[in-house]
Amino acid sequence: MGLLALVVKRWVPSIVAIPKPDETSRAFAIRAVAINGWPTFLGFYTRIGLNGRMLRDTRDSERMSEAFGIPAKEFDRFPDVWDKSTVVLVSERFGRRFIDLEQRRVCHHCVQEHGWSPLEWELKFITTCGRHGPLVSKCTCGKPLTWGDRHLLVCNSCAAPLAKSELPPAGTMNASAFQGYCLGRLGRGARVEVPLLDALELASVVDLAEALGALLDIGFANKVPGNASHEQRACWRDAGYLALAEPETFDLVNLAEEYRLKTGTVCPKRPADILGFFSDAKPLYDRGNELLVGLLLEKLAHGLGYPVHDLWVSDFVSIEWCAAAGRMPIPAYISALQEAGLRDKCMTYRDYFFVPVDIHWEVTHLNEQ
Ligand SMILES: [Zn+2]
Ligand SMILES: [Zn+2]
Structure with missing residues (x-):
């Protein structure tokens, strides 16, 4: 009985990782692997019962909580919900072209300072860190950073995390108002x-x-x-x-x-x-x-220099609209067209009478003079 209990006991990672409030499930996964010193991401996941898959849904969160031996509520508050081709981040839905399923981008200065990767780095249109400069998508060895890496700052080709001195220095940044607005919408900055x-x-x-x-x-x-x-x-x-x-x-x-x-x-x-x-x-x-x-x-x-109504949907507007816009009765509007020699440029169809938008402008312009 004692032996059986030993065999089925689930392996528990030595260092417990707890998700940060603004950390996505996949960013958390890399961090959890890294702090436990595992050489491969998938091996770690297989070991805690996820069968080598990415952390995707609440069932997986339960496995994670079981593996780490801490309450499931710690894992049920990831800000990202993944679908086949979309992700909902906080409460904003983004299609596939807005997110990168393969490559990661990070500000290595922020990672070194805080040790984790915030949710906005998942989005392709967030291209810079407001404090340090452009986000980096490659390891210093030249290989791209991916979601299968075993450390936030290192690709899987490298032997060990690099020292700060080996990474490019922080650039000087002009804060982007657009990115500031987006971060506000995502709850990652002041709302504009x-x-x-x-x-x-x-x-x-x-x-x-x-x-x-x-x-x-x-x-x-x-x-x-x-x-x-x-x-x-x-x-x-x-x-x-x-x-x-x-x-x-x-x-x-x-x-x-x-x-x-x-x-x-x-x-x-x-x-x-x-x-x-x-x-x-x-x-x-x-x-x-x-x-x-x-x-x-x-x-x-x-x-x-001339009035635009809903001209973007049509080259012609109806005589009823023209007369109303020119504040004239319809017969008076037609007389004005005739006097200006523009009557022939209009179009009739059955009982309808249409005025080209530029002709309408000329008539009302003449009428105002
Ligand atoms: Zn930064
Ligand atoms: Zn590398």
């Missing part, structure tokens, strides 16, 4: 209120900021290159975020001017192109909310 963005999921905010930043930088009708560098994208996100956080600081006049130069018209048939609504910057129209669309249209109207 931006009404335009607060109603959106954080993943959408990232897309929007990058799209607007690129539009302001590259300009109208120039495709965002698919191979834009991580650094470039980070710059666009910063610029786009600042524009959305402080809308009075940016304008679209230059974009509108560029449109005029390229198309030779002051009355674009497709004003939507200027914003890249339907081509390059999809997030600008399908991830935004009414506040954002309103803001962009207002900026665009200012840039073009």
Whole structure:
């Protein structure tokens, strides 16, 4: 009986690791392996009963708690919940393209100081540590850091953790307002209120900021290159975020001017192109909310010098809308069209009468004079 008890007794790691409040399950796993001095990650996991898998769900947390001999509640508060292709961090859901399933990124100064890896380093759009500089994704031997490593600062090819002196020095940092906003949303920093963005999921905010930043930088009708560098994208996100956080600081006049130069018209048939609504910057129209669309249209109207209603959905507007917008009865509006010699440019379909957006502008402009 005594012998049997000895055989089935589960192996217990010698040093108990307890998750930090903002530590993800996989970051915790590497730390637990490292402090127990195990040469391989998977061996450690097999030994505590996880069959070589990553720590993924609450059942695994129970195994962990059993293995370490401490209460399960210590393991049921990881801030990450993994699905096949998404992860929910705190309460924000991120698709696969926002997270790195293979490669890890760390600030080695923070790891050396505090000994653990906080949840924001899981996200590709968090590229720097606000205190020390760019996050590092490679070991000093040149091999990438992965989620299978046995130590937070060392890849599996290296013999032992490196001394601080062998690691690159901390850089000087300009704090990124965009990253500050994201950290606030994730409960990892002071919350910054931006009404335009607060109603959106954080993943959408990232897309929007990058799209607007690129539009302001590259300009109208120039495709965002698919191979834009991580650094470039980070710059666009910063610029786009600042524009959305402080809308009075940016304008679209230059974009509108560029449109005029390229198309030779002051009355674009497709004003939507200027914003890249339907081509390059999809997030600008399908991830935004009414506040954002309103803001962009207002900026665009200012840039073009004529009123923009919902022109981005159509080249033509109905006579009913035109008359109401011009504060004229419909017959008076039609007379104004005829007097200006613009009646022939309008379109009829069955009982409907449509006015091209640029013609509507000319009529109301003439009428105001
Ligand atoms: Zn740091
Ligand atoms: Zn290495």
